[in-house]
Amino acid sequence: MNNIANNIQKIHTRINNACLNSGRNPDDVKLVAVSKIKPAEMVTDAFESGQKIFGESYVQEFRDKQPLVTAPVEWHFIGSLQSNKVKYLRGKVTTIHSVDRLSLAEEIDRQWGKTETTVDVFLQVNIGDESSKAGCSPEALENLVRSVAPLQNLRIKGLMCLPPHCDNPEQVRPFFKQLKQLAEQINRLQIPDVNMDELSMGMSGDFEVAVEEGATFVRVGTAIFGAREKKA
Template sequence: MNNIADNIQKIHARINNACQISGRNPEEVKLVAVSKIKPADMIEEAFHSGQKIFGESYVQEFRDKHPLVSAPVEWHFIGGLQSNKVKYLRGKVSTIHSVDRLSLAQEIDRQWGKTDKTVDIFLQVNVGDESSKAGCSPEELESLVRSVAPLPNLKIKGLMCLPPHFDDPELVRPFFKQLKELAEQINNLHLPAVSMDELSMGMSGDFEVAVEEGATFVRIGTAIFGARTKKA
């Protein structure tokens, strides 16, 4: 039997340890529970165990699941996003982690313009130059930031990455380090309405290394909820 409360507690202990190693304040690191393919009752259980932020990756699944969760959770969207599906997220998520192109940012801005809310976004960078993964290239990042920043209904909070997978987390470290360096480069431009204070990086297999390299949001599913079954 999967004990969600125990798992959350263990993850926070590991985050705290990684912060201690790297001289960081654990309060700087927020845990996003990746709840894709997990039922509403497990989300409720995690919420009542102290978890507040939940990340979903599939728009249709989120649309169906959202009304089933009565707890006042903070929803983040962390998966690949098509512009024609943004309307289903409008006003329901506080943060979108996967903005990798201007056309998507423009549609997010247009949809949130219909609400009295703004939405926080991360710009996704393909640090591993993997054709199978979304994200702008490091070379395109500054141009994307400059194009997206003036959009009034969203706020750039920082960068996100899905680095190449390695069984050894130490092999992922250079990619986390690169994302941190890119954020610092953008911060040094002092662009209006642009913040690079947040880094969304690190998952169940490598989040401690990500924290050591500056992650402020770690996205963890398996280590909280157990292995995922196939999406129906």
């Protein structure tokens, strides 16, 4: 077994244990392998090791890498996204995790409308109120949901967050708990075509805590592929 396959197996074991600790079904948690700044060969290795979903954060890198991966992987876009770059993702990704404003949602709707298909989206919430991070505020979330919901070529699947960095995963738990509570609040509003059952939260350093608090998608890169060099 190669290193990537071994790492993926370890991640699934940790997800399973976190589910057992919180009374959840491990089948309800999906692993997104964050392959940004990693070569196409590593994506192929991970796919051959059983990994299906891959997350990219940079549009130009994704454009270059995606044609090199011939395996039938499922691509998700998880990074900050400019409206003028959406066209490069059209028809190539199944899910966008980082929709934080109506103008971006409208451009996604417009681009996918050209193919008469739909794309799944998560609404990103700036749960820690950090000026350095994207995301709508918790207070603005309901208005954003109500504005995005009528768009025909995207489906709101749930919420995503990037909580403040903490060395101790337990310090991040309140942020994951808050995102879960926000999702439940939105669900209670029974807005047409809105379902908040999916939560994209948790990364290499804290995904077990995220799972315990309700994550259905965890975004793990370093623990699978190793440390990354910073993008120039």
